[in-house]
Amino acid sequence: MIRVQIVDDHPLVVEGLERIINDSGIARIIGKAHSLKDCWRMLARATADVLLLDIGLPDGNGIDACAQILKKYPGVKILMLTSYAELNVITRSLENGALGYVLKNSTVEEIIEGICTVALDERFLCEEVDLLLRTKKEDTISLSRRERELLRLIAEGHTMNTISEIMCIGYETVKSYRKNIMTKLQVPNTAALIKYVVERKIV
Template identity: 30%
Template sequence: MDQSIRLLIADDHEIFRDGLALMLSRQDNIQLVGQASDGRELVELLDTVQADIVMTDLKMPRMDGVTATRILLEKHPGLKIIALSMFDEEDLIVEMLEAGAKGYLLKNADKAEILEAIAQVYDDHIFYCRQTSARLASMIVKSRFDPAREKEKIAFTDREKEIIRLICQQYTAQQIGEKIFLSKRTVEGHRTRILEKMNVKNTAGVVVFALKHNLIKEEELL
């Protein structure tokens, strides 16, 4: 990547924010342009600095992440926003996506997933946290959030549909191969093509897509 990603962090927990900032500031392709301790400070800060991506907590004093996201995207339509969430904030994650966020991460995400989220969102993809629960996937599907906006319907073979269902049920490539009598390598090839067709990057994205397009039913995930 030739150009640095200008990134701003907003979180009212100083220790978490400083730790995240330190990790990100060590990345060659990321330029940390600022930190904010609440939503209002975040909005004000973006009047004085330019950012490509904002990573913001959902619950903050003075102004929460959802309200800040709505205001920011009105003022800066090209800005990309990633929500930072705790485990019990599924309703707020959905609100953030509806407000225009491009993705979300649980706060216990590891370094590799955080960097992957930044890279994917910067490239204009939606990022679903790997730890997305079946309940949250279902809530996203039922919400006003529609990342796909397909112009044409995507077709899957019967074999791909079978593999999609098993991916959604959290089976590994090895386990899928044993169930449907294919080699692990063949299953991995199918999985790669499925992700490309859906334009998603991980299993969470497959689950959301499959639910939204009736490739699997919610009760089959439980």
């Protein structure tokens, strides 16, 4: 049974989460706090496996608190549970050590899955947050004109030798370009690269 603590300043939210989590048969609530002051008192008494932490609290914000809590209690796995869906807020939370990020409009299944995942020391993002981060990541990928030309030729099914002739560059240079592109797009092989390009219509 995963032990969970909640830090949220809305009693109705806390009550709802407590009921959902306790009814899951997977986790149980061992502590609740409605402010950061109460949170520190709660942690001083006992620490859970997973801490559900809101961001907007009456005496501070959960993002800064996240780093402070982990510094003093490094064994706690923090899952942010908030209504903030802004990219910079999500990014700062993860940079400050949060292992997961779940929005309050997430499904019950996502919340329970998030608790189970971070309890195993693995990152969890609810579907909406994961999509937001992926979209931003794709938007910021920078490919040169030559890299895009190479991508187009690969997607058209040309071999490395043929691409070398078409682009008037050496075979090893083509391989180097391809390797750089795969690193930028974080794909493991040529087949995955082609699929990525076709699905996202990059070229």
